Amino acid sequence: MTTDAPTALLPTAADEARFWALIESAWAGLGPEPAAIRLALLHRTPETGEESLYALDPWLEPFLERLRAASAGLSAQDLTDLDRVLERKLFDIDRQDIHEFTDGSDDGFLYARGFIVAAGREFYQAVQARPELAIMDAECEAMCYLFSHLHRERFGAHPRTGSGISRETCSNRAGWPS
Numbered sequence: 001m002t003t004d005a006p007t008a009l010l011p012t013a014a015d016e017a018r019f020w021a022l023i024e025s026a027w028a029g030l031g032p033e034p035a036a037i038r039l040a041l042l043h044r045t046p047e048t049g050e051e052s053l054y055a056l057d058p059w060l061e062p063f064l065e066r067l068r069a070a071s072a073g074l075s076a077q078d079l080t081d082l083d084r085v086l087e088r089k090l091f092d093i094d095r096q097d098i099h100e101f102t103d104g105s106d107d108g109f110l111y112a113r114g115f116i117v118a119a120g121r122e123f124y125q126a127v128q129a130r131p132e133l134a135i136m137d138a139e140c141e142a143m144c145y146l147f148s149h150l151h152r153e154r155f156g157a158h159p160r161t162g163s164g165i166s167r168e169t170c171s172n173r174a175g176w177p178s
Helices: 013-028 032-044 057-071 076-092 106-119 121-129 148-154
Strands: none
Touching: 013 032, 013 057, 013 076, 013 121, 032 057, 032 121, 057 106, 057 148, 076 106, 076 148, 106 121
8 A cells, every 4th residue: 555645854964963063153153151151051960050050041142143144145945954953853852851841831842942952962962861951941932943034034935844743842742641
């Protein structure tokens, strides 16, 4: 029996590498202070003061500005490919166990996942493995749709990633077993 169901497009390894390289490059351009904060987020303990958990907040807008600037010359296809990676990353951490350590609302949890992605690959992978590293109420809404918005601004429409997934909260059924 054959099926005519469309195959969902997955990000390629090259697209993922480019995605994380853009993020790391944007952070690198901001100097040693945010680098030290990002490292501290990875290695914090329960004794870490609450105020240090939010130390990255003032750096998010400059980071996003650098990321937008680095993406300014990209083609429609490049932005679509990067948006496909972003939506996959947000989808993959759309999990109940991570939600328990972030924010309670649907939008708040999406924005918390945006923060996790924006903080970089190491933090993202650490939270995937140890959800308790996620930060309550840390959010980066602009990260959630950055490449989609850039695509719309430059080419007049949101990209069609063909992934068959949604970045919205509770879309990853495997992440919400109950």
